[in-house]
Amino acid sequence: GESTLETSLQGPWYAARGQWSDVAAGKQGKSPGDGFYLSTATGSDFTLDGDVRLVEGVAAALTFRATKDASQHYTVNVDAAANVVKLWRPGRDIATVPLQVERGRTYHFTVEATGPRIKVALDGKQVIDANDATSAAGQFGMNVYNGTAVVQDVTVSA
Numbered sequence: 001g002e003s004t005l006e007t008s009l010q011g012p013w014y015a016a017r018g019q020w021s022d023v024a025a026g027k028q029g030k031s032p033g034d035g036f037y038l039s040t041a042t043g044s045d046f047t048l049d050g051d052v053r054l055v056e057g058v059a060a061a062l063t064f065r066a067t068k069d070a071s072q073h074y075t076v077n078v079d080a081a082a083n084v085v086k087l088w089r090p091g092r093d094i095a096t097v098p099l100q101v102e103r104g105r106t107y108h109f110t111v112e113a114t115g116p117r118i119k120v121a122l123d124g125k126q127v128i129d130a131n132d133a134t135s136a137a138g139q140f141g142m143n144v145y146n147g148t149a150v151v152q153d154v155t156v157s158a
């Protein structure tokens with residue numbers, strides 16, 4: 001439908017932290033700190049695609065290989081405070097790449113995860129190629145940090 005999240009993931013989905021609602025453009029999250037909206041669907045090696053838009057505040061993101069409570073995960077964001085694309089997990093910023101981040105603009109992420117290797121493309125251009133072996137598998141989802149974000153068209157392929 002046109003008033004909810006379009007996704008290939010069967011879910012169910014749930015808010016692990018933050019406030020999440022259906023808006024015309026997708027799923028909208030608001031959170032003062034890190035908010036997560038997670039699918040119960042899991043994966044280890046995959047290609048994850050999704051659109052993120054920062055409405056206001058700091059960061060909008062896709063999350064993968066998360067635990068149920070999002071205490072462990074990988075998240076790739078656009079951060080308008082630091083002006084970076086960032087791949088992070090709790091305890092480590094794995095990679096940060098400079099980017100003039102525009103609020104209100106839709107960014108398309110493609111994440112290719114193969115074992116410890118995590119490659120990220122932004123709007124079709126590869127920006128991150130990293131290795132981290134902390135989380136081998138887990139749930140798919142999305143993240144907002146200190147602001148409001150809208151996420152749409154989350155798809156996963158093997």
Ligand code: FRU
Pocket residue numbers: 034058059077079086088092093144145
């Ligand atoms: C990790 C972090 C996260 C937040 C992100 C914003 O470095 O502090 O808590 O989501 O940065 O870029």
